[in-house]
Amino acid sequence: MSRTPVPQPGVDRMTPFAEHPVVVGVVPGQHDLVALTAMAWARAARAPIVYFAFADTSRYVVEEHAxxxxxxxxxxxxxxxxxxxxxxxxxxxxxxxxxxASPVPWEVRYLAGRPDRALTHLARAVDAAVIVVGTRASGSISRVRELVEGSVAMHLAHHQHRPVLTVPLAVVDWKEIRAPWEQ
Incomplete structure (x- = not known):
């Protein structure tokens, strides 16, 4: 059985930044910085709309619309x-x-399933120029979960062709980080 090659990123697949929607992955209680960063990007790129999208992993997609x-x-x-x-x-x-009172129109979209796939489907459907996501919350449980599952930003960057803007929500002091053998 021959597999169809997966389309790769390239100049011919690039969506112009100007005047194209922005898709933002959000979760309840997420830091305001993610929404504000996405809106700043949208204003700068003259985006017609910003889609704040939440992918509920406890639900599955029955039907996807264009x-x-x-x-x-x-x-x-x-x-x-x-x-x-x-x-x-x-x-x-x-x-x-x-x-x-945002100068750029916005709406919330409730999606289902894996966040990376749901955000990719929405970005493709609305012809978004960029997908914006925040980093995971800090904490040891979050780090273990990200190690096992991987981050949404990483999955997006590796499985679709649009740029992914990752908003840092916690900064690590490089002076405090030690390699395992230095501990």
Whole structure:
């Protein structure tokens, strides 16, 4: 069985930065810096809209639409199906509180499944110029999880052709880092 080659990044696949949407991966309670950085990028690039997207890993995609919307359902059939509405409403309120009267229109998209795949689908559907994500929260559990699963930013950078802007949310002091053999 012959496999079709995966399209690779290249000049012919580049989406111009100016006047193209921005897709932003968000999570409830995320630091405001991610949304504000994405909005600053959008203003500078004259983006027509910013899509703040949350990918719920407890749900799966039933149907993908050409405009980036997805019909989704819970993985666990015993879960109340409307609980996701509260999360979406919370994200919308969170973004409204952070952005205030933004000069760039924005909307929240509720996605399902793996965050990297969901963000890639949305970016492709809306022809986004860039995908913006924040780094993981600090803490040993986050580090272990990222070691096992990998980061969303890394998966995006390796599995789709759009640039990924990663917003640092915690800075490590290089003077404090020691190699294992120096401890």
């Amino acid at each position: 405009d980036g919307y997805v019909l989704h359902a819970p993985i666990d059939p015993d879960v109340t199906d409307d609980a996701w509405n509260d999360v979406e409403r919370g994200l919308r309120d969170q973004m409204a509180g952070v952005l205030g």
